[in-house]
Amino acid sequence: MTSTLRNQAIIAGVAESEIGKVPGVTGLALNAQAARRALDDAGMTPGDIDGLVTAYSVAEPYFMYGTVLCEYLGLKPGFCASMTMGGATGAILLEHAAMAIATGRATTVLVAVGENRATGLTRDQAVAALAAVGHPAFEAPYGPLIPGFYAMIARRHMHEYGTTREQLAAVAVQARRHASLHPNSHMKHPITVADVLGSKPIADPLRLLDCCLISDAAGALIVTSPDRARDLRRPPVWLLGAGEHHTHEHLIAAPSLTRFGARESSEAAYRMAGVGPGDIDFAELYDCFTITPILEAEECGFAKPGEGGALFAGGATTLEGRLPVNTHGGMLSHAHAGAAGGLLGIVEAVRQLRGTEGERQVKRHEIALVHNEGGIMSSHGTVILGRERR
Amino acid sequence: MDLPLPAVTPETAPYWDGARDGKLLLQRCLACRAVRFYPRRTCPACWSPDVEWIEASGRGRIASFTVIHRPPAPAFAGRVPYVVALIDLDEGPRMMANVVGDRALEVAIDDAVEVIFEARGAVALPQFQRSAR
Numbered sequence: 001m002t003s004t005l006r007n008q009a010i011i012a013g014v015a016e017s018e019i020g021k022v023p024g025v026t027g028l029a030l031n032a033q034a035a036r037r038a039l040d041d042a043g044m045t046p047g048d049i050d051g052l053v054t055a056y057s058v059a060e061p062y063f064m065y066g067t068v069l070c071e072y073l074g075l076k077p078g079f080c081a082s083m084t085m086g087g088a089t090g091a092i093l094l095e096h097a098a099m100a101i102a103t104g105r106a107t108t109v110l111v112a113v114g115e116n117r118a119t120g121l122t123r124d125q126a127v128a129a130l131a132a133v134g135h136p137a138f139e140a141p142y143g144p145l146i147p148g149f150y151a152m153i154a155r156r157h158m159h160e161y162g163t164t165r166e167q168l169a170a171v172a173v174q175a176r177r178h179a180s181l182h183p184n185s186h187m188k189h190p191i192t193v194a195d196v197l198g199s200k201p202i203a204d205p206l207r208l209l210d211c212c213l214i215s216d217a218a219g220a221l222i223v224t225s226p227d228r229a230r231d232l233r234r235p236p237v238w239l240l241g242a243g244e245h246h247t248h249e250h251l252i253a254a255p256s257l258t259r260f261g262a263r264e265s266s267e268a269a270y271r272m273a274g275v276g277p278g279d280i281d282f283a284e285l286y287d288c289f290t291i292t293p294i295l296e297a298e299e300c301g302f303a304k305p306g307e308g309g310a311l312f313a314g315g316a317t318t319l320e321g322r323l324p325v326n327t328h329g330g331m332l333s334h335a336h337a338g339a340a341g342g343l344l345g346i347v348e349a350v351r352q353l354r355g356t357e358g359e360r361q362v363k364r365h366e367i368a369l370v371h372n373e374g375g376i377m378s379s380h381g382t383v384i385l386g387r388e389r390r
Numbered sequence: 391m392d393l394p395l396p397a398v399t400p401e402t403a404p405y406w407d408g409a410r411d412g413k414l415l416l417q418r419c420l421a422c423r424a425v426r427f428y429p430r431r432t433c434p435a436c437w438s439p440d441v442e443w444i445e446a447s448g449r450g451r452i453a454s455f456t457v458i459h460r461p462p463a464p465a466f467a468g469r470v471p472y473v474v475a476l477i478d479l480d481e482g483p484r485m486m487a488n489v490v491g492d493r494a495l496e497v498a499i500d501d502a503v504e505v506i507f508e509a510r511g512a513v514a515l516p517q518f519q520r521s522a523r
Contacts, residue, residue: 137396151456204457
């Protein structure tokens with residue numbers, strides 16, 4: 001049996017659903033729309049799918065989400081799982097799909113995640129649902145709020161390394177500019193550093209424009225065996241490496257406030273792919289808040305510890321920079337709907353690797369890294385994708 | 391709407407009983423001597439089930455904090471802006487609490503704090519105030 005996932009699976013098709021506020025459409029329907037579009041992108045039919053992996057839905061909390069989605073789509077697969085790893089789920093689902101293919105348990109796996117978080121929940125219900133991430137006895141009674149957890153991480157980073165409010169704001173400004181060049185983004189109007197610094201305070205030092213969106217959105221991938229590469233409508237994208245790492249769930253139990261499991265998950269992915277940070281042409285980094293991609297850029301080896309803020313503020317991570325990051329606008333501006341936020345980074349990476357993105361297309365697009373993170377920097381999944389097998 | 395109450399379980403009841411008596415109680419593993427937070431039946435360092443409860447000094451320092459402006463639930467609306475902090479206890483473990491009392495909003499990382507107890511429903515919730523250490 002193979003001991004690596006390198007070159008064991010290809011991404012044949014990708015898609016997202018309608019994005020933004022999509023009233024009157026269920027989360028299952030958004031998943032189905034993304035799945036149908038991804039299947040079309042791959043040039044395949046529903047009969048080709050013999051595996052399905054998905055996440056969960058806060059807006060539509062079915063107990064067995066995976067089999068509910070199979071039922072909705074009329075699929076009767078031999079391999080099915082629904083995983084709940086928060087924002088890390090997307091990358092980890094791709095890893096699991098590849099494991100199923102590498103071990104012969106499935107040939108073609110549909111990865112579909114997303115939900116109607118913008119219109120399926122009221123704003124207060126959405127915030128209350130997210131507040132449940134805090135420990136029910138030892139965090140939640142103190143009213144921490146999800147942005148508050150990340151605000152404490154951001155403040156510690158500012159304290160230890162001198163990271164500035166302006167550096168955080170640069171992450172949001174850049175994301176908005178990238179989203180404005182994407183045909184299907186939730187938020188497109190340009191913003192400035194002054195807009196971010198002047199937006200409504202949420203959990204100091206984080207303000208409204210430091211926080212990701214709440215969208216209706218789903219994303220889907222068709223992952224298949226390399227044997228199918230020649231049958232596809234589009235050139236395949238290869239999974240070169242994957243890694244995950246989990247250190248805690250609640251922030252009170254985090255081993256550190258500045259050092260997280262993204263280092264181990266990315267190191268595992270680099271080892272499997274046989275590449276290092278210097279080989280990565282562009283990256284899609286989970287950006288639930290502006291501090292998050294700064295931490296991940298450091299942990300994935302793109303900047304030294306403490307220098308992530310300067311990396312973004314200096315322009316290295318723009319479309320024209322030496323390492324474009326969040327080329328679709330990320331969750332800060334493109335879309336965020338539960339586990340779909342991270343998965344849409346994989347969708348974007350595949351498109352950029354194909355080289356089809358026009359005005360948004362990055363110049364160098366051989367190898368990409370996508371990092372997804374869930375909880376409060378708790379669970380981490382990293383995948384490295386390539387235009388060619390390596 | 392009332393402020394949320396902690397979920398008290400048989401594992402954590404001694405902690406909340408202690409808080410009602412004005413004591414901050416921590417668990418110490420009898421096998422490896424690690425002091426842990428939050429209370430649980432298994433030591434996360436060595437998996438021993440053997441444990442004793444010790445009374446903490448109630449003193450610690452701020453590891454980080456935020457000032458919440460947007461309340462997570464209507465019950466917190468009357469409290470904003472308020473401080474949520476991570477406190478490194480002198481005994482080692484890290485816990486979360488609000489910083490309350492005089493000049494709470496001027497709190498800074500590394501500030502010395504000491505425990506007080508807030509009556510909430512039938513429980514006493516450990517909270518912290520700035521101390522002159």
